[in-house]
Amino acid sequence: MTRLFQRHTRIAVRRVQRKKSPFIYKSYSKKPKHRLLRKRKAQEQRFRRTGLAAIVLASLFLVSLIWNIVASGYSAFTQVQVRIPVTYEQGLIEKEAYRTIIQKSLTELFPNVENRSEKRALFGLISRNAPYILQKEVQNNPSLVGERHEVWLPVSSQISIFYKQELYRQGERGGSVSPTEAAWITALAQSKRMRLSFNAAFFTNGDSREAERAGILASTAGSLLTIIVCVLMAFPLGVATAIYLEEFAPKNWFTDFVEININNLAAVPSIIFGLLGLAVYLNMFGLPRSSSLVGGMVLALLILPVIVIATRNALQAVPRSIRFAAAALGATPTQVVFHHTLIYALPGIMTGVILSIARAFGETAPLLMIGMVAFVVDVPKIFTDPATTLPVQVYLWSNNPELGFVEKTAAAIMVLLAFMALINLLAIYIRQRFEIKW
Amino acid sequence: MRKTLLSFTAFTALAFPVCAQAGEQIQIVGSSTVYPFVTVAAEEFGNSTGFKTPIIESTGTGGGFKLFCAGIDEASPDMSNASREIKQSERDMCAENGVKDITEIKIGFDGIVLANSKEAERYHLSKTQIFKALAKKVPVNGALADNPYQSWNEIDPSLPNDKIEVYGPPTTSGTRDAFVELVMEPSCKDLPEFVEAFPDKKVRGKTCHLLREDGAYIESGENDNLIVQKLQSNPRALGIFGYSFLEENMDIVQGSIVEGKEPTFGNISDGSYGVSRSLYVYLKDGHIGKTPGLVEFATELVSDEAAGEFGYLAEKGLIPLPAEELATVQGRVNALVESAAE
Numbered sequence: 001m002t003r004l005f006q007r008h009t010r011i012a013v014r015r016v017q018r019k020k021s022p023f024i025y026k027s028y029s030k031k032p033k034h035r036l037l038r039k040r041k042a043q044e045q046r047f048r049r050t051g052l053a054a055i056v057l058a059s060l061f062l063v064s065l066i067w068n069i070v071a072s073g074y075s076a077f078t079q080v081q082v083r084i085p086v087t088y089e090q091g092l093i094e095k096e097a098y099r100t101i102i103q104k105s106l107t108e109l110f111p112n113v114e115n116r117s118e119k120r121a122l123f124g125l126i127s128r129n130a131p132y133i134l135q136k137e138v139q140n141n142p143s144l145v146g147e148r149h150e151v152w153l154p155v156s157s158q159i160s161i162f163y164k165q166e167l168y169r170q171g172e173r174g175g176s177v178s179p180t181e182a183a184w185i186t187a188l189a190q191s192k193r194m195r196l197s198f199n200a201a202f203f204t205n206g207d208s209r210e211a212e213r214a215g216i217l218a219s220t221a222g223s224l225l226t227i228i229v230c231v232l233m234a235f236p237l238g239v240a241t242a243i244y245l246e247e248f249a250p251k252n253w254f255t256d257f258v259e260i261n262i263n264n265l266a267a268v269p270s271i272i273f274g275l276l277g278l279a280v281y282l283n284m285f286g287l288p289r290s291s292s293l294v295g296g297m298v299l300a301l302l303i304l305p306v307i308v309i310a311t312r313n314a315l316q317a318v319p320r321s322i323r324f325a326a327a328a329l330g331a332t333p334t335q336v337v338f339h340h341t342l343i344y345a346l347p348g349i350m351t352g353v354i355l356s357i358a359r360a361f362g363e364t365a366p367l368l369m370i371g372m373v374a375f376v377v378d379v380p381k382i383f384t385d386p387a388t389t390l391p392v393q394v395y396l397w398s399n400n401p402e403l404g405f406v407e408k409t410a411a412a413i414m415v416l417l418a419f420m421a422l423i424n425l426l427a428i429y430i431r432q433r434f435e436i437k438w
Numbered sequence: 439m440r441k442t443l444l445s446f447t448a449f450t451a452l453a454f455p456v457c458a459q460a461g462e463q464i465q466i467v468g469s470s471t472v473y474p475f476v477t478v479a480a481e482e483f484g485n486s487t488g489f490k491t492p493i494i495e496s497t498g499t500g501g502g503f504k505l506f507c508a509g510i511d512e513a514s515p516d517m518s519n520a521s522r523e524i525k526q527s528e529r530d531m532c533a534e535n536g537v538k539d540i541t542e543i544k545i546g547f548d549g550i551v552l553a554n555s556k557e558a559e560r561y562h563l564s565k566t567q568i569f570k571a572l573a574k575k576v577p578v579n580g581a582l583a584d585n586p587y588q589s590w591n592e593i594d595p596s597l598p599n600d601k602i603e604v605y606g607p608p609t610t611s612g613t614r615d616a617f618v619e620l621v622m623e624p625s626c627k628d629l630p631e632f633v634e635a636f637p638d639k640k641v642r643g644k645t646c647h648l649l650r651e652d653g654a655y656i657e658s659g660e661n662d663n664l665i666v667q668k669l670q671s672n673p674r675a676l677g678i679f680g681y682s683f684l685e686e687n688m689d690i691v692q693g694s695i696v697e698g699k700e701p702t703f704g705n706i707s708d709g710s711y712g713v714s715r716s717l718y719v720y721l722k723d724g725h726i727g728k729t730p731g732l733v734e735f736a737t738e739l740v741s742d743e744a745a746g747e748f749g750y751l752a753e754k755g756l757i758p759l760p761a762e763e764l765a766t767v768q769g770r771v772n773a774l775v776e777s778a779a780e
Contacts, residue, residue, distance in 0.1 A: 120748075128750070132485050209478045209754070282513075289465070289513060290493055371467075375477045377484055377491035386463060386493040396496075399661055401474060401686045401755065406663075 069417075073410025079199035079212065080160040081152040082126065082188055084109060086134065088144045098131035102153070109193075110184065121181055127154040129213045152195065157211040157404030159185060163194065202411065206377040207393065211404025214397070216412055218379045222292050222372070222387030223361060223419075225380055229296020230303065230360050235353055237300070238307030245308070246315045247337050266305040273302045274366030282370060290371035293383040298366045303356035310352020314345040319438050347434035354427040358420055364391045390416050464492035464729055468502025468519030469612055470660060471548055471680055472717050475756045476519055476739070482750065483738045489731035494519075499612045506720065507532035516725045516732055520718045521548065521612040539723035541774060543736060544767055545745050547757040549681035549706040549714040550617050551693040552604075553666075555673035559598060561694035565712070567593050568696070569625035571602050572655050574648035577631035585650045602654040605665045606678035609657075616715040617678055618647040621696075666691060681706060681714075682755025706757045714757070726778045733778045736771045740764065 084105045092101050103123050107113070113122050130153040137151075138144050155163070162177040163185060177185075188194050205215030241262075249255045277298035281287045287294050318341050326336040367373055373392050380387035388396075394416060397409040466476060473496040484491025497505065499520045506518035507528060514537075524542070532540060552568065554561060570593045575582045590597035607614040626632055626646035627639075636642035649655045658665050662679040666687050669677045676694065681701060684693050693701035697712050705711035719739065726732055738744060744751050745758055745767075752758050759767065 129485070209474065209481055286513060290495070371495050373495060375473070375480065375494040375496075377481060386465075398663065399470070399496075401662065401680075401683045403686055 069410045069413050073407055073414050075164050076202060076407040076411035077199050078196045080155045080163045081195050081197055082155050083150050083152050083193045085148060086151045087148045088146060090145050093138060093145055098134045102126055102130055124156055125159055127156050127212045128210050154212045157402060160212055161403055206379055207375055211402050211408055214408055216393060216415060218376050219388050219390045219393035221379050223389040225292035225383055225387060226295040226299060226389055227357060227361060229293055229383060230299040231357060233297055234300035234304050234307055238304050239311050239349060242308045242311030243337060246312045262305045262308050266309060270302055270363055271365040273298055274369030278369045288384050290374050290386040291384045292380060292387040294370050295367055295372045298370055299360040299363060302366060303360050306356040307353055311349045314348025315341060317348060318344045344436055347430055351427050351431045354423060358423040362391050364395055367392055463490045464732055464735055465515040466492055466494045466517040466519060467497045467505045467515045469499040469521040470496040471521040471612055472519035475751050475754060478750060478754055479739045479744050483735050487734060492735060503528045507535055507537050510536040510724045512728060516722055516729045518720045520720060521715060524720060537722055541721040541723055543719045543721060543740060544759060545717050545719055545739060546759055547706055547714045548717055549701050549711055550613060551681055551684045551701040552676050552678055553684055553691040553693050554676045555669050556690055556692050557673040560692050563694050563696055565621050565697060566625045568621050572604060572649050573622060574650045575645060577629055582631050582635050600674045603675040605656045605658045605668050605675060607660060611660055613680060620713045622646055685755045703757060726774060733775045737775060740768050740771050
């Protein structure tokens with residue numbers, strides 16, 4: 001029996017060596033006869049099956065999550081528009097009565113509507129923000145005054161949901177549209193006055209309480225400003241700390257103490273950093289509330305320990321022989337670090353930094369305390385402007401009662417995920433391209 | 439090392455002197471219930487005037503007052519939204535920090551509804567029945583006991599034979615505060631069993647506010663959309679949320695009739711639907727003239743176009759004030775405008 005067992009093992013080993021296949025158990029071509037061997041093989045297969053099941057389950061969750069988001073969000077990238085004949089009457093434009101202009105052209109399209117409440121419903125077809133679109137057009141192009149043009153304007157959120165539902169998802173809930181409104185839309189659609197166009201407003205507008213106008217520009221700009229501040233603060237501080245601790249600091253109880261604390265800080269819940277930011281940055285230093293400056297500084301605290309740990313690991317991975325060789329050639333310890341060790345460790349450091357930026361990018365909890373969970377319409381331009389971030393925008397939209405925000409929320413999540421994927425790809429690229437294997 | 443250190447010091451040096459810029463834009467904090475309405479007015483204000491759009495944070499009523507009352511300097515918020523009146527303790531806190539003059543602006547009402555899926559039958563409930571279904575302690579055979587009711591028909595045979603399952607807001611929510619005050623307290627505080635067990639009024643009030651924790655009342659977070667979704671997937675359950683969410687989701691949920699009144703726009707606005715509360719915005723008088731656009735924004739907020747019967751806030755689900763009351767509020771704001779002009 002023992003010999004048989006040895007033979008089997010030998011065959012297995014040889015096959016593995018030949019094929020370099022990780023699937024060792026496949027090489028047991030015949031069912032092993034030995035009881036213990038059978039038992040071990042069964043164990044092996046059990047483990048593999050469990051592992052496979054875990055992966056399948058995890059991917060199922062992921063796929064259903066992404067499917068869910070995409071299915072409810074993809075329609076947000078299109079906007080329903082209606083074409084109406086607009087007369088830019090001079091008198092009305094001087095009074096800035098753009099709403100009246102639109103109401104006039106709607107009455108022109110549907111002259112039979114006379115009842116007051118029906119008129120209200122008719123005027124409600126067009127987005128509440130349409131007058132400001134006309135106003136902007138006239139400001140950009142004053143020669144329009146007195147002319148008559150066909151203009152595409154966005155419809156209101158309810159109508160948009162109804163129209164998209166007819167197009168994309170029959171049978172799903174479509175909000176509350178009265179039969180009269182439905183008849184109007186059908187009439188408009190038949191006379192080719194309805195269209196679905198790319199929703200540029202979603203990328204060029206700030207937040208809005210009208211779903212058809214709400215966009216992610218303000219929150220994306222806020223996110224970028226916040227991340228810039230965060231990196232400017234966390235990167236130099238974190239790397240400097242790590243270099244000192246790894247290369248220069250003496251090993252004593254104090255550095256041990258610092259090290260333990262840094263490792264602990266990496267595991268502290270993020271809301272704590274928000275409280276710290278509120279107490280120190282806002283109350284002590286008097287920095288402006290809701291600004292990306294404070295947001296970035298709070299997120300910098302959050303990712304600082306992660307950067308320190310990643311940098312130390314990267315520095316440790318550089319072989320001692322490099323340091324000795326540099327020192328042997330007469331380099332001072334500082335020169336050894338900055339001319340050699342740090343350079344070789346840089347790809348590793350960058351990977352760590354980029355991954356921690358991805359973490360900072362997705363944070364909302366610490367921002368709540370410092371007032372960045374806010375309704376921000378204007379796009380922030382400098383670091384002290386009131387700002388919000390992309391994940392916060394997702395959170396705020398998900399709380400809105402209007403149905404139109406359901407697709408916006410999902411679309412904002414898609415953009416957020418795309419940013420995350422980009423950041424992670426960058427990290428992978430840097431690791432593949434520059435990493436040095438010793 | 440020198441370079442990175444240098445860049446860091448340069449950055450911090452750059453960052454700090456610019457901090458005196460706060461106060462050029464209206465800052466508003468407070469209730470998440472008022473947030474959806476004030477944001478609409480703010481957007482309209484930013485669109486139609488040359489002023490910047492106000493920044494509005496949703497911090498909850500209590501959290502809002504904390505920030506609002508923190509000081510009179512320009513970094514503190516100019517307005518605070520509230521889904522209840524300001525408490526005396528909060529006024530005291532304000533006064534302590536130099537915020538002496540506050541103007542109360544009532545903008546409208548919000549109804550709290552108990553709703554269920556349209557697939558199920560509409561509930562007809564009385565406040566006492568709701569109390570019996572949700573209170574932690576109820577009178578049983580003349581003594582207080584942990585709530586024994588498991589299904590609605592145990593409370594009243596006219597109610598359906600369904601398990602009591604109510605999704606509602608957590609303790610931190612203003613909606614929950616208002617709900618227990620408007621529904622639970624009136625049906626509880628005069629019950630002889632409670633008076634006997636808790637002679638002290640304060641303790642009794644607190645006990646009356648307790649909701650059961652055995653799974654019949656399910657805390658569902660501050661997100662009312664989530665509750666609506668749960669009602670859709672579980673037609674036997676009820677949910678507690680604000681009227682604007684009912685209005686938006688009329689196609690899948692229906693409001694239960696409480697004390698014979700349906701939660702409709704008309705019933706809430708004339709006060710006959712009993713579970714409704716007033717919504718307020720508080721304005722710091724000391725910031726008038728310092729924050730540009732502050733009185734103008736207050737005027738916009740209470741204008742007929744916004745808070746009136748057919749205003750855009752009503753379109754968003756706010757129940758407007760009766761005409762006379764709105765006129766009083768408008769008068770108060772006009773007084774502010776005049777005082778600012780002087």
